[in-house]
Amino acid sequence: MDRPLLVYTTFPDVDSALSIGEGLVRDRLIACINVLPGMRSVYAWKGAVEQGQEAVAILKTRKGLQDQVHRALKERHPYETPVVLFIEPTGADAATLEWLLTETSDAS
Amino acid sequence: MDRPLLVYTTFPDVDSALSIGEGLVRDRLIACINVLPGMRSVYAWKGAVEQGQEAVAILKTRKGLQDQVHRALKERHPYETPVVLFIEPTGADAATLEWLLTETSDAS
Amino acid sequence: MDRPLLVYTTFPDVDSALSIGEGLVRDRLIACINVLPGMRSVYAWKGAVEQGQEAVAILKTRKGLQDQVHRALKERHPYETPVVLFIEPTGADAATLEWLLTETSDAS
Numbered sequence: 433m434d435r436p437l438l439v440y441t442t443f444p445d446v447d448s449a450l451s452i453g454e455g456l457v458r459d460r461l462i463a464c465i466n467v468l469p470g471m472r473s474v475y476a477w478k479g480a481v482e483q484g485q486e487a488v489a490i491l492k493t494r495k496g497l498q499d500q501v502h503r504a505l506k507e508r509h510p511y512e513t514p515v516v517l518f519i520e521p522t523g524a525d526a527a528t529l530e531w532l533l534t535e536t537s538d539a540s
Numbered sequence: 541m542d543r544p545l546l547v548y549t550t551f552p553d554v555d556s557a558l559s560i561g562e563g564l565v566r567d568r569l570i571a572c573i574n575v576l577p578g579m580r581s582v583y584a585w586k587g588a589v590e591q592g593q594e595a596v597a598i599l600k601t602r603k604g605l606q607d608q609v610h611r612a613l614k615e616r617h618p619y620e621t622p623v624v625l626f627i628e629p630t631g632a633d634a635a636t637l638e639w640l641l642t643e644t645s646d647a648s
Numbered sequence: 649m650d651r652p653l654l655v656y657t658t659f660p661d662v663d664s665a666l667s668i669g670e671g672l673v674r675d676r677l678i679a680c681i682n683v684l685p686g687m688r689s690v691y692a693w694k695g696a697v698e699q700g701q702e703a704v705a706i707l708k709t710r711k712g713l714q715d716q717v718h719r720a721l722k723e724r725h726p727y728e729t730p731v732v733l734f735i736e737p738t739g740a741d742a743a744t745l746e747w748l749l750t751e752t753s754d755a756s
């Protein structure tokens with residue numbers, strides 16, 4: 433039995449997050465994207481300190497698709513170096529897991 | 541010594557999240573709910589691709605209460621199939637952990 | 649090779665989160681802070697149930713700096729008892745990890 437996997441990334445705005453997220457859902461690579469608007473960031477970049485306004489995106493998929501989601505997200509992401517972090521929940525509601533497995537492709 | 545547990549779920553709006561969250565706090569099942577407004581989602585549901593506007597909720601409790609929180613959240617949640625994911629932090633500030641343990645019931 | 653670490657905390661408002669986050673970035677203790685505005689909370693505090701409006705902050709750093717980030721965050725945080733939770737991603741994009749390691753100090 434596969435298990436749930438979250439992907440944490442950020443986009444320049446809500447529209448780009450939703451557009452790329454919808455493509456990943458249609459490709460059955462993820463079951464869902466949650467996009468949080470209005471995020472403010474401060475970050476180091478090549479030694480300078482930058483400020484930005486972005487959107488946080490949390491993608492929900494299965495562990496067996498991690499490599500495929502990772503590759504597709506990198507190819508389609510508007511940033512040269514997007515932040516991509518994988519978080520494995522230690523548990524899930526049974527219906528949440530069933531939904532994740534039904535709505536995504538078998539890892540292959 | 542028990543340890544911290546986060547629960548990630550989504551609600552149709554901020555008010556339903558706060559209302560259910562407050563009930564769980566009053567029942568000493570969680571110490572806190574953080575609700576993030578204005579979340580936009582794209583998700584697969586029974587083979588179709590849907591869009592929604594929701595609120596993200598992050599509940600803070602202790603690991604020993606996972607089953608009770610899970611059951612109460614499912615009973616009270618307005619969705620037929622809410623997303624419920626459990627995330628275990630690998631560490632916490634000592635005062636954060638003490639607060640979590642003081643403000644929630646002993647697991648029983 | 650060090651690995652990524654997330655810190656979850658909350659601030660009374662976006663400005664205090666950005667100000668403290670920027671200081672931690674300049675001190676090379678974290679590579680980035682993401683601040684989510686408009687968070688609504690319900691929480692137990694000394695036996696009473698309180699409501700608040702806050703900002704969620706997610707700090708990105710490396711595991712080797714956990715103790716130093718923890719200490720600096722506690723010293724600079726406006727709350728008497730801030731929530732501080734550490735979450736270890738189970739994976740990261742290679743360029744994300746390289747950026748985290750380049751933009752933060754070696755643990756010492």
